[in-house]
Each structure stands twice: as structure tokens, then as C-alpha cells.
Amino acid sequence: MSRRERDGARDRKRGAGAPVTVTVCRGCCCGTEAKHPGVDHAGQYERLRTAVGSAGRVRAVKCLDVCTQSNVVVVGPSAEGRAAGGRPVWLGFVLMDDMIDEIGAWVRAGGPGLADPPGLLDLQLISVSRRVREGLPE
Numbered sequence: 205m206s207r208r209e210r211d212g213a214r215d216r217k218r219g220a221g222a223p224v225t226v227t228v229c230r231g232c233c234c235g236t237e238a239k240h241p242g243v244d245h246a247g248q249y250e251r252l253r254t255a256v257g258s259a260g261r262v263r264a265v266k267c268l269d270v271c272t273q274s275n276v277v278v279v280g281p282s283a284e285g286r287a288a289g290g291r292p293v294w295l296g297f298v299l300m301d302d303m304i305d306e307i308g309a310w311v312r313a314g315g316p317g318l319a320d321p322p323g324l325l326d327l328q329l330i331s332v333s334r335r336v337r338e339g340l341p342e
């Protein structure tokens with residue numbers, strides 16, 4: 205294996221070029237009519253996907269184990285953002301369309317490590333335990 209191939213393999217292993225990842229909890233509480241009646245959860249998921257566009261990727265996962273703060277969204281840094289010091293940012297009580305739009309704007313601006321959260325999004329920041337943080341799917 206050449207040096208270039210080794211460097212490429214190492215960069216791929218580190219997630220070089222990885223985009224901002226928006227993880228949307230859709231478990232027993234987040235995204236449910238029972239917990240948050242009157243919220244168009246499916247519509248908000250699509251709104252988020254549209255707002256993020258090609259600037260990142262959006263995925264839904266099962267319960268992230270902080271149900272009391274549902275709906276929970278985690279914005280993970282891109283590879284560039286991580287290199288600049290960005291770390292996954294946990295947001296709670298994401299129930300309003302404005303919040304969805306601000307998440308999209310943040311991702312388009314570069315996300316964690318490269319841009320500050322816009323508008324009032326910093327009010328949605330939640331702190332989670334290391335056990336919960338480490339449970340976030342890769």
C-alpha cells in the first residue's frame with residue numbers, strides 16, 4: 205500500500221469529509237402525538253430535511269434516553285467542524301417550526317465548530333450525561 209493510499213484510508217477512518225449530521229429522535233416520546241399533541245412531527249421532519257438540503261444529512265433514530273426533554277435533536281459537527289473543536293450539540297423541546305428552520309440555517313452555515321447557533325436556538329441546548337452522549341449512534 206502506498207503512502208497516499210494509507211493516508212486516504214486513515215482519513216476515511218477519521219470521517220474526513222463527513223457532513224454535519226442532524227439526528228432526530230423518534231422514539232417512545234419524541235415525535236409522538238401522545239406526548240406532543242397537535243405537532244406535525246412528520247411534517248417537521250420533512251421541513252428539516254428540506255432546510256438542511258445538501259449541507260448535511262438528517263436521520264431518525266430510536267429513543268435517545270432523555271425523553272423528559274423531547275423532542276430531542278442532536279447536531280453533530282462535520283469533519284471540518286470537529287477539527288475546529290465542534291462537538292455534538294444536543295437540543296431539547298424542539299417543537300416549533302422556527303426551531304426547525306434555525307437548525308437548518310445553522311447546518312447551512314457550517315454547524316458546530318464553524319458557526320454559532322442562530323436566533324434563539326441556544327435556548328434549546330440541553331446537557332446530557334456521558335452515558336447518554338456515548339449512546340448516540342455513530
Ligand code: FES
Pocket residue numbers: 229230231232233234266267268269270271272274275276
Ligand atoms: S423518545 Fe426521544 S429521548 Fe426518548
